[in-house]
Amino acid sequence: MELLAAADEPSPCEPGFNSCTLLWKITGNEALSLDTGVVLDKIGQVLLIILAASLLRWIVNRSIARIIRQVTAVKGPQPIAELAEKLSASAGRRMEIVGDRSAKRAETLTGVLQHVSGIIIYSIAFMLVLSAFSVNLAPILASAGIAGIAIGFGAQNLVQDYLAGIFILLEDQYGVGDIVDVGDASGTVVDMGLRVTTLRSLDGTLWYVRNGQIMRVGNSSQSWAYVVVDTPLPPNADVDTAGDRIQEVAEAFVEDEAWSDYVLAEPEYLGPVEVTIDEIKVRLGVRTTSDKQWAAGRELRLRINEALREAGIVDPNGTGRIYVPRATAGGDDGAA
Template sequence: MNQLLSEPPACIRETGTWCQQVYDITGNDWLAASAGWLVAKPVKILIILVIAFVIRVLVRKLIDRVTTIPSGNGRKLPALLRPLRERAPDVLGPMVVERRRQRATTIGSVLKSMSTFLIYGLAFIQVLGEVGINLGPIIASAGIVGVALGFGAQNLVKDFLSGMFMMLEDQYGVGDVVDVGEASGTVEAVGLRITTLRDINGTVWYVRNGEILRVGNSSQGFAVALVDVPLTYNADVDRATEVIAEAAAAAADVEPMSANVLEPPEVLGVESVTPEGIQIRLTVKVRPGKQWAVQRALRARIIASLEDAGFEPPLGRFFGSSQNTPPAGG
């Protein structure tokens, strides 16, 4: 019996194995028989972790590279955003750079998180396999836990997915004037969970992306400046229309309004008849976000022209617009 216990393990006769190498170095039977657990598996696990770490570093560097705005050329899109549609209006000027930077940074952070989870997740599975743990029950338990967390964090997931699609589609961004239902104003920051708006009163609104059912964006493509001009019932509508058209055309040709006007003003005619009087509607196509400034300039010019022509506005009425209240700085 003692002879059997002291007999060297058979693995020492296999040339090139860890067992044989450890036995040659130590001459210990137990260390040689346990070489797989003491040396081979730790070395394999270390190699797996090192490879995972290196891959993660390389992937993150690649993501940083494609999400960074080229230095010295802020107007150029990051490589990640070039295949994606962009609706940023040129009128935003320097804010376009911030809009692009924030959009690329947010998408890049999502890609980094996803890549880290995927790489380290695969490495963890490989390590468990090396240790000899049965992954079946663990995967089943993880599935149950994932379902439970999904139900508990469904609002968070909803906000995240909505923010992700909003980013990819560039529905709105920093500097845009938007109406999201409960709040409206200028977008100051866009994240995967929260959109930050500042309204005309200076109040900052934090809106969850998952709660945004529809978005009205006043900063894409072009806008329309709309002015309703009130007149008394006894006013000469044809003459008033001529005066309004001439005043609007003259105002549109003067700087700085001419830089914002895309098409000549158009007088549509009588829009409505109210107990206070008649309303003449004027519209003009302008650059996005400039409709409120153009409306104010048109009102001032039209008021002066109508007064010079002998027209008087109805009592208790002001030159107005059916459009929403302009945002801060609009």
């Protein structure tokens, strides 16, 4: 009966359907309906803002990924007026130098832009949450502007880092997955932001390098690589015999179906490149794709070592002695 009587009384809540009206219809308690209704309405607004921000970020991230993939997949600049014609020559030369890097560039740009868009979206959502609780944003924004000016004067290194990061992205100096040497650190790029580049070195160390401190970059993952295999020989070795064996190994390597797709040019046997009292160093060079340079180098060194063992140049018993077949008058083999 009390509930029915309360239902007949005029509602203390604001007109329209809200939490206060619902609680008033259920409980008939004016204080509970007003206080709890306000709290529930605020919570509902906050949840709606968070849900809208999350949905918007998901849509923006998908849109960024699709747009970047389409833009970076273009193989040449669009023929727009004279500027595009001037840029086409530069783009063509860059394609010849570094090859097709659309996939890695798309991954790097997508990650950075998604990170920036996430910060913007959630910052706006945070301000909307504050406004839902009737917080005056004008003083906060004014203070943030003044603080931003002060920080800008005192954080020149931070600005330098961001500007350097922007130019690294625009010039595509490196991207996620590339193996680079940035001076103080080297390794695989695992993450890249506008301020910091994160590298994973060969020993597993994670390096955080400020973009503004990168003075030069050596990228081992762009276009092709030149694998240099140096083989030390004893000073009394028959260099011609060893060179013949190394050339045979290189030719067999190129003809191997497992490696032929990764070899871009005929191997170059350069002969002796260093002669000391202790050894003669001969060199073999092979141009390969950048993603297989280290694997190709290991495979070539293994095959050259086996070939020299079979030729008797390297002791198969592993005693450390090197047997060197020499073309002497008596036909004897020399040993070192």
